[in-house]
Each structure stands twice: as C-alpha cells, then as structure tokens.
Amino acid sequence: MNYRKRMLLLAGLDSIIVFFAVNLSYYHLRPVAGTPNYENLVLSASVLLVSYHFFASCFLLYSKAWEYASILEMKGILYAVTLSVLAVGAVKIMMQATIYPGIMLTVWMLMVLLIGGSRFSWRLYHNRYIKPKQDMKRVLIVGAGQAGTLVARQLLNNPELQLVPAAFIDDDPGKYKLHIMGIPIAGSTDHIAEVAEKFKIDNIVIAIPSLRKHELNTIYAECSKTKVKTQIMPKIEDVMIGKVTVGQFREVGVEDLLGREPVELDIDSISEYVSCKIALVTGAGGSIGSEICRQVCKFSPKKIVLVGHGENSIYQIDMELRNKYAKSIEIVPVIGDVQDRDRMMEIMEEHRPNVVYHAAAHKHVPLMEYNPREAVKNNVFGTKNVAEAADVFGAGTFVLVSTDKAVNPTNVMGATKRIAEMVIQQLAQQSETKFVAVRFGNVLGSRGSVIPLFKRQIQNGGPVTVTHPEMTRYFMTIPEASRLVIQAGSLAKGGEVFVLDMGEPVKIIDLAKNLITLSGYTLEEIGIKYSGIRPGEKMFEELLNENEVNDVPIYPKILIGKSSLSNYEMVTNLINNFHSFSENDLKDYVLTLVNNRAKQLSVIGK
Structure with missing residues (x-):
C-alpha cells in the first residue's frame, strides 16, 4: 500500500473512532449529563475531529510503520489524544458551552484504547500472518540489558535474517523468569x-x-x-554511526579472548608532538606500519609520509588514508628501500619530518636464520640509515619498533633488532633528536604470525601444526601495539627502550584450540600436530632481562629501560667489516655481540 492510501485509511479509521468515542461517551453518561444537547454533541465531535487530525499530523501518526510499533509510537498517540481533548475543552470555555469532565475523560480513554489498539493489532497481525514463512534459527541472547533488547527487537522485526530470539541469559537474579517482548530470561551464564x-x-x-x-x-x-555457533553483537558506536547494523553479528575473534583490557591513551601528550606536525613512517605498508599510519592520522598531522619498499602495499595504505583524510592531511606515498642510505637522506631532506616511526624490518625468525646477511642489512643498516637521516635533518622524535626477541636473543632476527636498538641509543647520546625503541611481542594477525597460518590450515581441513605443547608467546593486537608505540613516542627523553606490558604469555596450543573452536570445528575434526621447535626459536619469550625488571610502569602498560653502551666498538666493527664476514661467522658474531651486551642493561624507574 502506498503512502497516500495508507494515510487516508488511517485518517478515515481515526475519524470513525472519534465519532464513536464521543457518541458512546455522551449516551453512556446520559443519566449523569441529562439528555444530550445535539448542538453541543456536534460541536464537541467536530472540534475533537479537527484537533485530533492536526495533532496526529504533528506527531506523525499517519507516517509511522505500525508493524514495528513500540512504546515510542504509543507516546505519540497519548500526546495527540490528550491535546485534542484539551482543545475541545478550550473551545467550549471560549463559547461558554457546558463542559462535562466525566464525558471528556471517557472520550480520552476510549480514543487511546481504540486508536492504540487498532495500531498495535496491526503489528500483531503483521507478525503473525504477514511475515514470510521460513526455517528460522533459534537464537540465545546472552545479556538481557539494553543491548540484548535491541538485538531481540532487530531479530523480531527483520525476518530476512532468518533468526528468531528464543531465550535470554542474564546474570542479574532479579530478572530470572521474567519475559522481555515475550522472550524468557532462562538463567545465568552458568546455565x-x-x-x-x-x-x-x-x-x-x-x-x-x-x-x-x-x-x-x-x-x-x-x-x-x-x-553452537557463537557470535558477538557489533560495537554500539559502529551501530550509531551507521557503519554496521545491529543484526550484523561478527564472529568472536582470538583478539576478543586475549584477556587484557585496552589501554587509554594520553591524548594531550600525543597531540602535542603529532598534531599539525609532519610524520614519517617506514614500512608503512606492513601490518604494524600501516596501523601506525591509521592511528597517527587520527591526531591530525599536517603531513604523513608513507615510506615502503613494496609498491602494492604502499598503494593500498595510501588509497585507504586518502579516502578518509585527503581533505585534512597531506598524504605522500614514497617508494624507497631503507638499505639505500642516499634515498633515505633524500626523503628526510625533502620532507623534514618532526617524528619518525621506523617499522621497516625483516621479522621472520626461521627465515632470518637462513639469511643472516639480509637480516643485518635490513634491520641494522636500514635502521642506521633512517636514524642518521633523521638526525641530520632535525627530526624531533625517532621511534624504533623493536621486539621481545631482542632480549637474550637465540636467533639472528632478535640479535639484529637488539643491535638496531644499540645503534639508536648511541645516536641518542650525541643528537638533538630523541631516539627511543619500543619492544613488544607477537602481534595477532600480522604478516608471518601464527594466526593466518592456523586459519589457512583450518580452512584446508587441518591439521594445525604447533611446534611444542609447552611453547608460549606474548600476544597483542595490531591496533593496541600501534597505539602504544605512538604513546611511547610522547614519553621519549632520548635513549630509552620502552617495553610494552603484554599481559600474561599464552600457550600456542591454547591459541590453536581457540581458533579451531571459533571456526566452528571440533578438535577431533581438525586435529593438532606437533612439528618440533624451528631453528632459532625459544620455548618462551622475555620482555625484559632479569636485571631490567621494574614493576613500576612509566605509563599504564609501558615500562622503561635504559642501557649503558660500553664497548660499542663491537657494533662499529660489524658495520665497518660487514662484507668480510661469512654467513656463519656473521651469525655467530651478532649473537655473541648482543648476549655480551645484554647483561649491561638496567631499568630506571621514573
């Protein structure tokens, strides 16, 4: 039915209800009011009809989809009826006509009952007979609060979702055995x-x-x-801005089960060194680098320079940022290899960044065991090139993205990242630029992490390969890691090694089990196979050496360490004589270098 026909039908129905309510009230109360004055009756009915249609239009009663009627629509009916009855009384006072309060009250009640009843009976009829018949899946909603009620209403009003709410679960004992929209609250989360x-x-x-x-x-x-398949409702803020609808449930992800609360950022301190400034991110197309770019753009820098070696990944993050920030931020994509010293100098000279986030690195542990020369070239020389360029052209802050594998490293990747930390700490002693490093553990969903590998294995029917049943790792989500990197930059004084509190370490086997069940399979269907520890891997990772431990963070979830760099000549020797090392000698040298230096680290609480 089109809008015009719908409006005429409702207006006609309401007109009948108004005349019926007035006449019934007058004749019902005739013993009290006496024989009705037909002129008074016609006047009352006419004024009531006109005023009701006026107020019904004001409260959009003819424009509502009554098949979805709720308490809000009922309030509109109450307002329209009340004001129209009061309008009749006002007209009678002005015309000095007789007013019968009992009749007016009866008219009011009849109109509310009949108009409201006609509308809500349409909703009941629609829900019972007009909704399409289909095989509906029965849904258990965990949470009988406002969000749960919102979900239930969405499911009831959208049969195309093929989901029907069957019961609620809530931990409030006061709600047990109650019903919301006819749906029972059947127990607590224990049930x-x-x-x-x-x-x-x-x-x-x-x-x-x-x-x-x-x-x-x-x-x-x-x-x-x-x-049973378990999902989670989208974030309320995403629903409010129209990004998703209430009915677009998402799968519960591993990041939801990490067991650590998000960190609140110090917005003012970050804004001070990022807003209206020039930021440069190396490795901007990578998992961490691209997320740092997204987070930095939220603080409205004047310009952000996206530096990366892979043209496709830089193109993707460039397009993503332009779609959101092109009008407010100058976005400059730059293709360049951090191993190319001259290119880094050119980029720094052209853009003169105020803050540099150095996320470019080789990070795959087993691959770097087989390619130690490439690990040194990228992680050590690349860091040195970018850091010295930042120093020469006056960057205010330089943040190196490091790793927990730099602590007591048993592998080339961790050793080269520790040497990269030493390089910037040496520079910090003689530069106006504030050089700092930020260490954190494994990042969920980043390239080369176990999560994408496990997902592929599950999609292929299994088994999921785990190196050892007792192996543990620290995990953090990409956005959380990136936000804390940016926060650490605001805390920099120069030379620090910031360590992100990664919470409790997680067993890789538990992570694999969670992913299997989250994907809708049983452990028996997919299976888990132990493949053995790979070259360079540890059974567990550390965030700090034992002599670095400090329980007092400088900022929530951020600890701070500072090293004394004696015998930096070993690093200088590596840099000056790099090409004279064989692959095996290079591997032995970097591991010896960092493990000798590790004992000289000490944490200074601030």
Missing part, C-alpha cells in the same frame, strides 16, 4: 549449555558491550560447551 539444549538453540549472540576481556573469556568458555 548456557543447559538452556541451549532446552530451547534447541542454533545460534548464540553475546550482547553485553561492557564486557571485560576476562568476562568474555568466561562466557565464551561456557558457550563453547554447547558446540
């Missing part, structure tokens, strides 16, 4: 498995936006007992 079986649940939706990480872990552990 998820039995409720899912009782109500024959096909899907579980977690709808508690305020959940902390460890609480989500607990709830997901209960959901995983059911073997």
Whole structure:
C-alpha cells in the first residue's frame, strides 16, 4: 500500500473512532449529563475531529510503520489524544458551552484504547500472518540489558535474517523468569549449555558491550560447551554511526579472548608532538606500519609520509588514508628501500619530518636464520640509515619498533633488532633528536604470525601444526601495539627502550584450540600436530632481562629501560667489516655481540 492510501485509511479509521468515542461517551453518561444537547454533541465531535487530525499530523501518526510499533509510537498517540481533548475543552470555555469532565475523560480513554489498539493489532497481525514463512534459527541472547533488547527487537522485526530470539541469559537474579517482548530470561551464564539444549538453540549472540576481556573469556568458555555457533553483537558506536547494523553479528575473534583490557591513551601528550606536525613512517605498508599510519592520522598531522619498499602495499595504505583524510592531511606515498642510505637522506631532506616511526624490518625468525646477511642489512643498516637521516635533518622524535626477541636473543632476527636498538641509543647520546625503541611481542594477525597460518590450515581441513605443547608467546593486537608505540613516542627523553606490558604469555596450543573452536570445528575434526621447535626459536619469550625488571610502569602498560653502551666498538666493527664476514661467522658474531651486551642493561624507574 502506498503512502497516500495508507494515510487516508488511517485518517478515515481515526475519524470513525472519534465519532464513536464521543457518541458512546455522551449516551453512556446520559443519566449523569441529562439528555444530550445535539448542538453541543456536534460541536464537541467536530472540534475533537479537527484537533485530533492536526495533532496526529504533528506527531506523525499517519507516517509511522505500525508493524514495528513500540512504546515510542504509543507516546505519540497519548500526546495527540490528550491535546485534542484539551482543545475541545478550550473551545467550549471560549463559547461558554457546558463542559462535562466525566464525558471528556471517557472520550480520552476510549480514543487511546481504540486508536492504540487498532495500531498495535496491526503489528500483531503483521507478525503473525504477514511475515514470510521460513526455517528460522533459534537464537540465545546472552545479556538481557539494553543491548540484548535491541538485538531481540532487530531479530523480531527483520525476518530476512532468518533468526528468531528464543531465550535470554542474564546474570542479574532479579530478572530470572521474567519475559522481555515475550522472550524468557532462562538463567545465568552458568546455565548456557543447559538452556541451549532446552530451547534447541542454533545460534548464540553475546550482547553485553561492557564486557571485560576476562568476562568474555568466561562466557565464551561456557558457550563453547554447547558446540553452537557463537557470535558477538557489533560495537554500539559502529551501530550509531551507521557503519554496521545491529543484526550484523561478527564472529568472536582470538583478539576478543586475549584477556587484557585496552589501554587509554594520553591524548594531550600525543597531540602535542603529532598534531599539525609532519610524520614519517617506514614500512608503512606492513601490518604494524600501516596501523601506525591509521592511528597517527587520527591526531591530525599536517603531513604523513608513507615510506615502503613494496609498491602494492604502499598503494593500498595510501588509497585507504586518502579516502578518509585527503581533505585534512597531506598524504605522500614514497617508494624507497631503507638499505639505500642516499634515498633515505633524500626523503628526510625533502620532507623534514618532526617524528619518525621506523617499522621497516625483516621479522621472520626461521627465515632470518637462513639469511643472516639480509637480516643485518635490513634491520641494522636500514635502521642506521633512517636514524642518521633523521638526525641530520632535525627530526624531533625517532621511534624504533623493536621486539621481545631482542632480549637474550637465540636467533639472528632478535640479535639484529637488539643491535638496531644499540645503534639508536648511541645516536641518542650525541643528537638533538630523541631516539627511543619500543619492544613488544607477537602481534595477532600480522604478516608471518601464527594466526593466518592456523586459519589457512583450518580452512584446508587441518591439521594445525604447533611446534611444542609447552611453547608460549606474548600476544597483542595490531591496533593496541600501534597505539602504544605512538604513546611511547610522547614519553621519549632520548635513549630509552620502552617495553610494552603484554599481559600474561599464552600457550600456542591454547591459541590453536581457540581458533579451531571459533571456526566452528571440533578438535577431533581438525586435529593438532606437533612439528618440533624451528631453528632459532625459544620455548618462551622475555620482555625484559632479569636485571631490567621494574614493576613500576612509566605509563599504564609501558615500562622503561635504559642501557649503558660500553664497548660499542663491537657494533662499529660489524658495520665497518660487514662484507668480510661469512654467513656463519656473521651469525655467530651478532649473537655473541648482543648476549655480551645484554647483561649491561638496567631499568630506571621514573
């Protein structure tokens, strides 16, 4: 039915209701009011009809989709009826006509009842008979608060989703056995498995936006007992800005189960050294580098320079940033290899950045064991080239993205990253630029990490390969790591090694199990195979040496260390005589160099 026909139908129905309510009220109260004065009756009905249609239009009662009617629409009816009845009273006072309060109250009640009833009966009829018949999956909603109610309403009003809410779960004892929109609150989170079986649940939706990480872990552990697909509602802020709809549930991800709360950034301190300044990011097309670019752009730099060796990855982050920030930020994509010293000097001279984030590096541990020369060229010489260029052309802050593998390294990748830290710490002693390094562990979803590998193996039917059942690693999400790198830059005084608190280490085997269940499979279906520790790998990683440990962070989730660089001649010797080393000698030299130096690190609490 088109809008015009719909409006005429509703207006006609309401006109009948108005005349019926007035006449019934007058005749019902005739013993009290006496024989009705037909002129008074016609006047009342006419004024009431005109005023009601006026106020109904004001409150859009003829423009609403009543098949989705709620308390908000009921309020509109109450306002329109009340004001129209009061308008009749006002006209009668002006015309000095007799007013019968009992009749007016009865008219008001009848109009509210009949107009409201006609609208809501349409919703009931629509829900019962007009919604398309299809096989609906039964949904258990975890959380009977505002978010859970929002999800339930969305599912009820959108049958095309093929999901119907069957029950709620909530930990508030005061809500047990109550019903919301006819849906029972069937128990607490401890009862998820039995409720899912009782109500024959096909899907579980977690709808508690305020959940902390460890609480989500607990709830997901209960959901995983059911073997039912578990999803989570989108973020409320994404719904509010129209990025997604309430019904676009997402899968629970490994990052949701990390068990660590997000860190609040010091916006003012970051803005001070980033906003309206020129930022340069090396490795801008990589996982960490590209996310640093996204985070930096939120602080409105004057210009951001995207430096990278791979043209495709730089093109992608360039296009992404231009789509969002082209009108407010100058975005400059630059193709260049950090191993090319002259090119780095050219870039720094042309753009004169205020802050440099150096994320370009070789980071794959086993590959670097087979290619130590390339690891030194990229991680040591590349860092030296970019850092010295930043020094020559007066950058205010230089932040090196380092790794926990630089602590007591047993592999070439970790050793070269530790030497890179030493290079910038040496520069910090003689430069006006504030040089700092930031260490963190494995980043979920970054290129070369275990997560993409595990996902591919699961998609291929398994098995998932884990090196050792006891192997542990620290994990952090890409956005979290990038935000803390930017925060560390605001804390720089020069020469520090910042260490990000990665929370508790996670067993790789537990990560694999979680990914399998999150993907909708059982461990038996996919299987886990132990492949053995690879060259250069440790059983566990460290964020600090034992003599670096300091329990007092300089900022939430950020610890600070500072090293004394005696015998830097060993690094100088490596740089000056690099080409004279064989591959094996080079590998032995860098490992010896850093493990001798590691003991000289000490943490200074500030």
